Amino acid sequence: SIPLGYFGGIGRASRHGVLVKGSNYLDVLAKLHTVVFDKTGTLTEGVFEVNGVESANGYSAEQVLAFAARAEQYSNHPIARAIVKAFDKNGEPVSPEGVSGHGETSGSGVAARVDGRNVLVGSGRYLRAQGILPGRDGQRQSGTVAHVAVDGNYAGHIIISDRIRKESQKAISRLRQNGVRRIVMLTGDNAETARTVAETLGLDHYFADLLPGDKVTAFEKIQADAGKGQKVAFVGDGINDAPVIARADVGAAMGAAGSDAAIETADVVLMTGSPEKMADAVTMGKQTRGIVW
Ligand code: ADP
Numbered sequence: 001s002i003p004l005g006y007f008g009g010i011g012r013a014s015r016h017g018v019l020v021k022g023s024n025y026l027d028v029l030a031k032l033h034t035v036v037f038d039k040t041g042t043l044t045e046g047v048f049e050v051n052g053v054e055s056a057n058g059y060s061a062e063q064v065l066a067f068a069a070r071a072e073q074y075s076n077h078p079i080a081r082a083i084v085k086a087f088d089k090n091g092e093p094v095s096p097e098g099v100s101g102h103g104e105t106s107g108s109g110v111a112a113r114v115d116g117r118n119v120l121v122g123s124g125r126y127l128r129a130q131g132i133l134p135g136r137d138g139q140r141q142s143g144t145v146a147h148v149a150v151d152g153n154y155a156g157h158i159i160i161s162d163r164i165r166k167e168s169q170k171a172i173s174r175l176r177q178n179g180v181r182r183i184v185m186l187t188g189d190n191a192e193t194a195r196t197v198a199e200t201l202g203l204d205h206y207f208a209d210l211l212p213g214d215k216v217t218a219f220e221k222i223q224a225d226a227g228k229g230q231k232v233a234f235v236g237d238g239i240n241d242a243p244v245i246a247r248a249d250v251g252a253a254m255g256a257a258g259s260d261a262a263i264e265t266a267d268v269v270l271m272t273g274s275p276e277k278m279a280d281a282v283t284m285g286k287q288t289r290g291i292v293w
């Protein structure tokens with residue numbers, strides 16, 4: 001039978017905006033060795049804004065933004081939404097006219113035919129994989145960048161900013177106070193941006209440039225590094241990271257921003273978009289253990 005304290009624990013947690021899907025997870029939360037966070041949408045707000053457009057090879061900045069927005073119009077990725085919004089602000093809303101063959105590669109970018117040209121928009125790794133080299137300026141750029149290629153030639157890049165959530169720093173210090181030994185970040189974003197976020201928040205380690213499948217491999221490496229029997233949690237928003245949520249000893253989804261699939265898969269749902277709810281979850285795990293034993 002389940003000790004009554006557990007039901008109290010789950011109820012108390014839900015009143016604090018943390019949905020725990022089984023009493024066993026309260027136990028695991030109480031003795032976590034490592035907590036792994038996804039970057040975009042979890043440690044950062046995941047709300048992107050276009051801050052600038054750089055063009056190359058004879059294209060104008062206006063052309064680069066127009067090609068990108070028209071190619072991105074069917075994508076729900078926050079980067080795509082930001083590019084479309086920036087384009088719409090400059091004049092006519094983006095239209096499907098002249099755009100066909102849209103395809104998206106999760107964690108990489110999009111491809112489409114725009115006015116008969118092959119347009120790619122995505123990460124530096126995505127373009128390199130197609131044999132297109134982002135310009136040197138694009139490579140040096142720190143911050144999130146969407147590179148644009150037209151008919152196999154580099155056309156420029158769009159500089160996009162996201163902000164670290166105001167609760168992230170506190171979440172991390174509270175987890176450490178509660179005995180978490182290592183805090184690690186995974187991201188599909190570039191290493192420059194990842195390093196800036198990891199250094200700002202004082203994280204122990206980060207993995208950047210990850211494809212959605214690489215995130216699972218990186219997570220398994222972190223589990224192995226933690227040691228046999230040690231518990232490792234993952235906190236994500238479910239965009240490109242639902243398989244890691246499923247793999248973790250405790251998989252947590254950020255409810256406010258999280259995808260429905262992630263919320264279903266998760267062991268713990270953090271009902272507001274704040275990573276501090278993960279620290280609350282650990283505190284409640286410890287309190288419940290204190291009551292039960
Ligand atoms: P994270 O792992 O930080 O949550 P994602 O896996 O969602 O990030 O995306 C990883 C990277 O892939 C982004 O930083 C971006 O460079 C690129 N990317 C993904 N989708 C798109 C898109 N629709 N348009 C442009 N770039 C994209």
Ligand code: MG
Binds near residue numbers: 039041238239240
């Ligand atoms: Mg993400």
